[in-house]
Amino acid sequence: xxxxxxxxxxxxxxxxxxxxxxxxxxxxxxxxxxxxxxxxxxxxxxxxxxxxxxxxxxxxxxxxxxxxxxxxxxxxxxxxxxxxxxxxxxxxxxxxxxxxxxxxxxxxxxxxx
Amino acid sequence: xxxxxxxxxxxxxxxxxxxxxxxxxxxxxxxxxxxxxxxxxxxxxxxxxxxxxxxxxxxxxxxxxxxxxxxxxxxxxxxxxxxxxxxxxxxxxxxxxxxxxxxxxxxxxxxxxxx
Numbered sequence: 001x002x003x004x005x006x007x008x009x010x011x012x013x014x015x016x017x018x019x020x021x022x023x024x025x026x027x028x029x030x031x032x033x034x035x036x037x038x039x040x041x042x043x044x045x046x047x048x049x050x051x052x053x054x055x056x057x058x059x060x061x062x063x064x065x066x067x068x069x070x071x072x073x074x075x076x077x078x079x080x081x082x083x084x085x086x087x088x089x090x091x092x093x094x095x096x097x098x099x100x101x102x103x104x105x106x107x108x109x110x111x112x113x
Numbered sequence: 114x115x116x117x118x119x120x121x122x123x124x125x126x127x128x129x130x131x132x133x134x135x136x137x138x139x140x141x142x143x144x145x146x147x148x149x150x151x152x153x154x155x156x157x158x159x160x161x162x163x164x165x166x167x168x169x170x171x172x173x174x175x176x177x178x179x180x181x182x183x184x185x186x187x188x189x190x191x192x193x194x195x196x197x198x199x200x201x202x203x204x205x206x207x208x209x210x211x212x213x214x215x216x217x218x219x220x221x222x223x224x225x226x227x228x
Contacts, residue, residue: 032213043203044157044219051214089157093213100147100172101205101217105156 002027006090006104013080013111021075021107023064023090031092033057033066033073034101038087047075047088080111115140119204119220126227132177132191134223136204139185145209146187147217148179152200163187164209199227 006023013019025033035047035057048057053068062077073090090104116139126132138144148160159172161179169179176195180188187204202223207215 030213032215034216036219043222044205046216046218049214049216091157093215094159095213099145099207099213099215100159100162101149101157102159103149103157 002031002092002094002102004090004092004102004104006088006107008105009087009108011107011109013109015082015111015113016079017111019075019077019080019084019109021088021090021109023073023075023104025071025073025090025092027071027092027095029095030068031095033064034091034093035062035064035073035075036089036091036103038089038106040086044089080109082111082113085109085111115206115218117204117206117218117220119202119223121223122221123224124226126194126225128196128227129193132189132194132198132225134189134202134204134225136187136189136220137185138187138206141185141206141208143184143209144206145215146181147205147207148187148189149203149205150200151203151222152197157203161189194227196227199225201225 003026032051034049036044037047048059050057050066056065087106089106091101146163149157163181204220205217207217
């Protein structure tokens with residue numbers, strides 16, 4: 001079945017460092033891909049998404065490109081801030097289950113001043 | 114604009130007690146609705162989804178159940194809680210018209226601790 005694998009955390013970076021969080025997927029068909037972010041004590045918010053191969057999603061300085069050839073959707077940011085500290089989830093839409101999201105296990109990011 | 118509410122925000126319940134978590138959505142009609150659970154050390158797991166009133170599909174066998182008595186109301190229940198039911202429960206909605214490309218919008222969540 002469909003699945004998402006993302007790098008385990010926690011990831012600790014200094015402010016202004018470059019961020020990469022790896023995400024790969026297995027899916028039948030052509031799912032849409034998402035990154036959601038969960039700030040401490042809050043629910044999930046959509047960070048960005050891409051709906052077809054070679055699409056790039058971007059938001060708040062974060063980017064991810066839908067790579068069908070490598071089945072990847074890595075999240076990147078050129079210069080992280082303390083306020084980016086959160087848990088990041090990669091996800092894809094399931095081809096069944098009412099288009100529910102199939103999530104990776106999440107990557108915790110801590111940015112220190 | 115659309116908003117999604119969940120309550121309670123936090124709940125501490127003894128093993129064997131019943132459970133009722135409620136989720137409501139405002140500002141949209143006939144949404145798809147979802148319940149997810151985030152347990153310690155695990156990712157987010159889909160529990161139930163609903164594409165319409167009275168239509169519930171379960172993804173994981175367990176002692177939980179869900180109901181959708183009204184278009185924008187989604188309830189998660191249990192007759193007898195287990196320790197393993199502890200976790201963070203998230204309700205989400207989507208428009209139900211965009212297929213694979215749809216964004217899901219999440220509520221603030223309910224943190225459940227079963228003792």
